[in-house]
Amino acid sequence: MVQKAKILLVDDRPENLLALEAILSALDQTLVRASSGEEALKALLTDDFAVILLDVQMPGMDGFETAAHIKRRERTRDIPIIFLTAINHGPHHTFRGYAAGAVDYISKPFDPWVLRAKVSVFVDLYMKNVQLREQAGLLRRELEGGRPPAHGERGSRGLLPELSARLAAVEEQAEALSKELEDSSMSAAVATAAHLERKLTGLRRALDALEPGADAPARAESSQG
Incomplete structure (x- = not known):
């Protein structure tokens, strides 16, 4: 049996997670949900992931803080992080995302094909x-x-x-x-x-x-x- 990669989807809104699952289902990989930064960090303790899709705006621990924790852990620091944001961000906001360890930054609403x-x-x-x-x-x-x-x-x-x-x-x-x-x-x-x-x-x-x-x-x- 061919091993499937795991993709971690992190967003506090269920409708956004559902939309991500619909877009990425065609890749035929294992999609794992997390509704908060804390839940994402817990999932990363036990599973290996190919990539993380991380919402920036979340209550409590936001995307930037979550990414910082991920990058501090030896086990997870090399996992690529793609930030998803609905914020009309400027250069400073974008720089903060890359400084937190993001490999890419995509604004909502995003093109499903591009994502x-x-x-x-x-x-x-x-x-x-x-x-x-x-x-x-x-x-x-x-x-x-x-x-x-x-x-x-x-x-x-x-x-x-x-x-x-x-x-x-x-x-x-x-x-x-x-x-x-x-x-x-x-x-x-x-x-x-x-x-x-x-x-x-x-x-x-x-x-x-x-x-x-x-x-x-x-x-x-x-x-x-």
Whole structure:
């Protein structure tokens, strides 16, 4: 079963949450509601999210305060935050949003197609990172070596072709995503995609060092990196 990304929707008004769910349902991901900043922080304690859509104006803890708490936590500080606001804000208001850690700022009423496209980019990046972690786990098992395969497992050399094929698929998807973002104004997404490509390059080098015929020094160097 393909894992779905979780998207956190934070707004104190139920009708706004319902509208967001209607817009984002086409992405076929898991949508999680939070009606306050406190509720959002509680959800972030246990679940991993691809992106957070955060309303600015909320009673009690507003969007700026909520974002500040999110960015202070090591577990959640790298989650992209898109601020949603009905305020006719000026440059100072916008700067405050970006200073709080937002990757984008969208005014209500917003274009559903634009919002869905922006969220889709971060979902794609999140899924690529999940796949990359899975490949890194398989590669780590190869690098550890020395353990006989358990019942139902394939041997070390049988796993390498599968790992290489999976990594090639992620590399192809990451390259396509980077090309889509070349002319994008979403600097945070572009930076994340570039970081993903660097990690893919390092993983590919380590995998190549495990292929039959790779010399010992190269293998040792890759395992240390």
